[in-house]
Amino acid sequence: MNVPSRTALLLGGRREPRAIESLERRRALRHLAPPLIFGLVVIGAWQLYVVLSGDRESILPSPVDVARALVRDRSVLASSAGTTLGEILLGYGVAIVLGVSFAVAMSSSPLVKRAIYPWLVISQLIPIPAIAVIVVVWTGFDIVPKVIVVALVSFFPIAVNTVDGLRATDPELLDLLRTLGAGRWQRLRIAQAPSALPYLFSGLRVAAALAVIGVVFAEWVGSTSGLGNLILTYSNQTATPDVFATVAVLAVIGVALFSAVGLLERIALPWYRVAAEDDQRAR
């Protein structure tokens, strides 16, 4: 990218690339350091509490116990994580395709929207565990019910955000495009899709968090593998440090998914990032 950052422009003209780099590195440090230090303090306090209180490992394992469990269970954790991640990604992918398609259909036809939208909202009021039970009864214990549950919970934020984004397109821009001879699909491609993208990414972020919750529920209801299954197994054995270790791996998957969406957004919407940073600085 040869676009000079706005910081550089604000500080007067084009700065040396190296100056911008060090500026950005310093800013990244400023953003990363506080949460990292806070996290370390909390973990340290936790360790200290466990050592001082002498609680049993099966009640509250210390961070060191959890770390040991992570190392001990690494092969089963890795294979379970692979299973669960596969279920999440498949379901998430299905949700993206369906969510965006529904959104485009709803935004191009008011009738379709009126027919579908209320049902979308109602479908979200049904608790996930209840859905998970029914889906497992229908489709069995393999990967299919997990994919369906993940897709169901991720679908809603994606579809609703995309509908909002498509609708938020500046109507005068659409008028301008019409005067330039743009048809409906050209208007969608040139104006509506790009203005909906930031909304879509917000939806994707929410969906990423929900997908991890959904997959655990689906695995609890009926499964023979995966991290959710592993949590049940370990907790039946009162292997509490191992339960913590499994939860930690789930958390890492959640954070990774969330960050991947963020990274993709930065790559796909360079203009949007610049705008957001400007707004932040203005405040």
Add this chain to the structure above:
Amino acid sequence: MSGAPPPRLEVCGLSATYAADSRHAEVAALRDVSFELRRGEFVSIVGPSGCGKTTLLKMLAGLLVPSAGQMLIDGVEPPELLGRLGYMPQNDHLMPWRTTLDNVTLGLELAGTGRPAAREIARRELELFGLAGFEDHWPRALSGGMRQRAALLRTFLAGRDVLLLDEPFGALDALTREAMREWLLGVWEADRKTILLVTHDVEEALFLSDRVLVMCGRPGHITTTLEVPLPRPRALALTGEPGFAALKEQLLAPLREEARLRLTVAAP
């Protein structure tokens, strides 16, 4: 005068009504508006805000349908007006996700010109439009005047013969606006497109135009037409001359009358 070509654009008896909301009766926005633009002419419509200027331009652009009247292009009523005339709305509407260059090539892109060719054509105009060096910037990084020039370049590059400009300098500060007027005249003198410009600024209308139409509101109608006898090319110094002031006074009289009328109507 037989044998003379028909006017570029002819507007006859245009009227428009709209329903403000379902409970109120229809409101008349325009009443019996008629005028014509000759080939290569620069005409301005000046009037207070809310007098129906924008409605008129939107109709000419094909975005709104009049309740009565005709619009002829080169003497013929086109079956579809949309897409025939170049239209520049009040705000620049530059797309924040496209660089300046990709914004100004929009019309070419929609006309089917390939991207490399469109960019090449646009690059040639960057200098004239004061955008050289900024083609790869996001619109966000442009100043108000640059954004407006980018929007104008987008309108020019769309290649229509008649341009409808809706208060192109309305959002700019006074100094930038003045500079932009002079600049616009330079651009226009180069290829003499037919331009219809809408503004509430009498000085702007006089300085730019061959002819000024005064529009008064509720419903919008044309009260005065003034041929501007000032020689071209024109420079900013012209606005300080006594002849200019006299013309300005001629245009302001009906507008002041209208403003006074509105106040007295609103008072009780």
